[in-house]
Amino acid sequence: MEGLRIPILTDTSHSSEWVEPDEVARPVVAYGVASDEIGAFELDMHRHAKGQMLLVQRGALSIKVEGGLWIVPPRSAIWVPCNALHAIKVTGALEGYSAFIAPDVDARLPQACCTVSVTPLLRELLVRAAHLPLLYDEGGANSRMIAVLLDEIAAAKVEDLHLPMPTDARLRAMADLMMAVPSDRSTLESWAKRVGLSERTLVRLIRRETGMSFGRWRQQLGIILAVQWLADSSSIQQVAADLGYESAPSFVTMFRKTLGAPPGRYMAERHFARRL
Template identity: 45%
Template structure:
């Protein structure tokens, strides 16, 4: 683990013991920094001010571009990987502070209001006055957290070993163009059986799952500074224009604009499925 990661975890331990409903921390990570599997007794909002990160848990993977944040429920074991230099802002939220907070892990667009609230929360003293202006700011921030809406930046993970073999192979090589029937023969199952497994265990058809996987892989690679043309080939698109069209349809912005500055004030299409329930004892 890098020195930055160790320092961040030490500060996180302090935040976890602070007797306040919400505590804010900032951290900077070098490219390719990996925070190993861990979990907390508080909820966590990880906000990517700059850079792209991937949060991985037993049930899936969440890719977090600039100006987005991922909500990690208390008790969910997860890892964090930085793609390129990462500037992160973290909120730690006591699990009993509100019943309206999200119950599922998910990636969310950070609105201009929430961004300013988060940045202001970074300036609060550790033991701020809960009855004064600081406490009122925290109350507004908690209201904003309760109103979060998920973006389509989650890749749910199948549980069946046959479907998992297919998923792992596609993650290793996103450009793989095998048909569902070819995959079924490869893993020793029928085409209909494999289709049912993906639909039942991920909430997505096999084709939709593969498109989502390629999209998230593209976001990660763009965040690491790879060119649009190289990413389109890496993801299996026949041309850069086909990749640009698919990226824009899903996320409402071109890959070039994303690579330059993130989404800004553009709002992507909301996800049909927001995430997974917190896991009491899972491994990443």
Template identity: 45%
Template sequence: MRLDVGSVPPAHVDSVPRALVALSFVGNLERWEMSQQHHHEKAQLLYTVRGIINCEVDDGVWIVPPQCAVWIPGGLPHTVFGSSDVECCCIFIDPRAAENLPLECCTIAVSSLLRQLLIRATELPEAYSVEGRDGRLVSVLLDELAASPVEDLRFPVPADPRLKKLAELLLSDPADCATLAEWASRIALSERSLSRMLKDEIGMSFGRWRRQLHVILAIQRLTAGEAVQTIALDLGYESASSFVTMFRKALGKPPGRYLLNRQKRA
């Protein structure tokens, strides 16, 4: 089923008596679901074929680069938005349809087989035959999904309004190299209070929190084929080598090897 620009996922997906309802979307997400928080009883898998999708929940923003997917559990309020033209698959799944499906919001690495199954699923009729070929395809898709590795592409957003404002500032200008004291001053906190509150709310230091955002944004752009040098400068690093050092510290391997391993896994 094709989802038109300007619409939200149809409300009737929860009433469809099938384990899976699949939709495709091609268009500009700036006009789709922006600031329209919603939820559905079926879980949702958003797979990005082209472009970037962001999924925002109360305690974090999940940033989904191409060839990756975000899993949204049933009943979880969320908003989906993007900054450019995208092509994606929206798969709604009855949580009771398979064992070992994720219980929390997460990003999922999509294998080449799962990718083809997701794309093929968007061509299924809404009331597909459960006992026929289509039903068998859905069963294989659910098995592959349950076995897919989970990736941590989440930027946690604290509940405190001042810390939430800080998260918004970081997201709007990730290259800002202000000191911790300067960031604290911008949200009317002391440096010590900022550090303590971040540790209490998200279990991270400011440096690790900001590094998490940089890693997520870097993976987006690396997957799209951008050069390490360009990404490093755009994120505020003095050189490509300092960026690579940060990336290796966060993920245990440099960007090139990380991408190679990701491609092999797919």
């Protein structure tokens, strides 16, 4: 689209359209984001002085921030506060929009990283902001539009697509193994033995470090991976098998109880919203 700044995520350093957002003398600067890569790639740990709202239109991405992992499916966005150290991983093609917001602009903006649902108005405001000149005129229609954008971001509904990550080395080793082979449905007793802990100690540590029980944490891991795989066009049957469920209906029941809709409808609503 004419006038839209679209840095290619894999090579922003060579994009003539990319200007470091922290260097732009405006409270909000927005970009379109795009990648047509076939494989996965990751932007290494980095930070911005401005906070970042990243909307996914097509595809899905995951973001690692100290203390957690977030998945962003279509029609959702993630808020990364200013100066938060984070890495971004993309699998396959991605389209979206990103707004960088100065930390002193609006005290209502979230203070912690979170995934939020995106209304049609918020999406259109991000698109409009990405078409503005970098140094847009202030004090008129552009500033009023930016003010409405901030209102919509502050009012966005938080989605439960966050996986708290433990810092204890033994728990991180367990988490890495579970993420590498999510179909492994070993018992709590078995996992405790594998990481050299008693069952009681494992239960206590994972509760202290994640705020969840062992079973709830493993279920949330399954939700995070399922959303990522479904956004990458995997079938419900394949996702259920890859997560170690004996049947697709049992996986669908878990998904519906956690996110409020069965996986087919959950993803269809996001693809439909993208076309509006």
